[in-house]
Amino acid sequence: MNDRAARVLGVRDGFGGLDPAEGLASGLRTWVDGGIECRGEVVCWAPAPADADDAPGRLFDLVAWEQFHNDVHLGSFVPVDDAYAGGPLIGVDAQRILLRQGIALAREVGRLAGELSTPIPLRCIIATTETNGKFRFYRIRPDDDWSWLFENLDHGRGFVVVIDFLPRSHDRFQSAHIAAPQRAALFDLVELLAPDVEKARGRLKDVLENASWSAFDPEDALIEALFDSVDSGLAYFDRVIAGPDEIRSHLEQLSTCPEGLTWDWYDGDTKSGKTETALRNYLRLLADQSRVVGTALIGVFAGERGLALGFLSSDKLERFIELAAAAEAEIIIYGAVEPDVD
Structure with a gap:
């Protein structure tokens, strides 16, 4: 919309x-x-x-x-x-x-x-x-x-x-009711990422209860659950047109943005073009800076153009990876092994 x-x-x-x-x-x-x-x-x-x-x-x-x-x-x-x-x-x-x-x-x-x-x-x-x-x-x-x-x-x-x-795919979510382990993993992921856990759990519950015959992705469920007008757990971008300035502006508004994170390392090299390669290079640099202050930069793809970004304390990363696998959610941890999406 x-x-x-x-x-x-x-x-x-x-x-x-x-x-x-x-x-x-x-x-x-x-x-x-x-x-x-x-x-x-x-x-x-x-x-x-x-x-x-x-x-x-x-x-x-x-x-x-x-x-x-x-x-x-x-x-x-x-x-x-x-x-x-x-x-x-x-x-x-x-x-x-x-x-x-x-x-x-x-x-x-x-x-x-x-x-x-x-x-x-x-x-x-x-x-x-x-x-x-x-x-x-x-x-x-x-x-x-x-x-x-x-x-x-x-x-x-x-x-x-x-x-x-979209007609439901045959290999995921065979009915409108998501299997209990997958559902539990989604709620646990939300608890790791959401500043306001109670509100985010309520939104996730609404999303899952309204899941019908149509194609339903755990990635979309997480994005919908974690968005909040006051205290959001993720920032959403159009990855085709998003640039470093827009990304910084939105990420700094997240309450989970680490206080010690600096931005003066950015020299403008990735402004040569708003391509997915330039975006990915910028996010890798940002992930490096985030790790210095004990934080991981994570991303969730949404459709052909959408990208939601957020921060997670590094000491929660191992648990986060386990839950993402259980939830069958494709989540990127920048600076680690990332998908090639060009």
């Missing part, structure tokens, strides 16, 4: 409060009750329109066809306060309601996609502005390039949430 949506929804305090307290609006429930179906190359609300077999027809491609047919104007089904002064005007509080209802609708549509005879990967987009709120979904296809969507999330004035639902 873009930063504006993250702030208005309060996700820095965890993802457990995203669902609307009043539940899914009855008007949106009607869409869910009707279901979705795959027809030919496309997925759409059921019953599928007559032109589904000929998709994309006059539209640009299959995704364009799906977005056109699967578009729902949230304000038409969710009662919110608005004003008219030459046109509709929806305030921030009303947009927050529409966003939460859209997220609740996305959960249901994702569930429906997982219950198809052949589950499919699906992307839901919820967007609101001062004039409207919209929900739409489409099938995720391997050859589609939607990088511009994520690169431009923060360029507009609206609130945007993008949710991907």
Whole structure:
């Protein structure tokens, strides 16, 4: 989601409060009750329109066809306060309601996609502005390039949430209920890393309880559990565009950042280009400085571009490695053996 949506929804305090307290609006429930179906190359609300077999027809491609047919104007089904002064005007509080209802609708549509005879990967987009709120979904296809969507999330004035639902892999998390040893290891990892253990455990519990058919990674669970608007255990970056100055600024805000850590060792050499190689070299240097003050620099990859960084006392490192293996979480300890991700 873009930063504006993250702030208005309060996700820095965890993802457990995203669902609307009043539940899914009855008007949106009607869409869910009707279901979705795959027809030919496309997925759409059921019953599928007559032109589904000929998709994309006059539209640009299959995704364009799906977005056109699967578009729902949230304000038409969710009662919110608005004003008219030459046109509709929806305030921030009303947009927050529409966003939460859209997220609740996305959960249901994702569930429906997982219950198809052949589950499919699906992307839901919820967007609101001062004039409207919209929900739409489409099938995720391997050859589609939607990088511009994520690169431009923060360029507009609206609130945007993008949710991907992926069919569960067969080699991890065979059901929505995670095995007890893996679950215990995740909680123990959170206790090692979180400044506020009680809050982080609560967020992790919410994440695990809301795990459904969709692909679920322990790395994502840790990131969601450890983020906190006041006292976060990890700092999140886009590893494609993050530079040393941004990394330093965010890491210094962590309460776990060691007091004795210095930054004057950095001479600017890695500013030659914002590449993953330059980033990795910088983080190795930072890890060296961290070890001097008895701290390890750790990282967790999130998707194709995300990277969360944090600090851990060196005397807890051996236990941390054992727990990461038990949790099946791929965590980097910088300065040790690191994956080649170029």
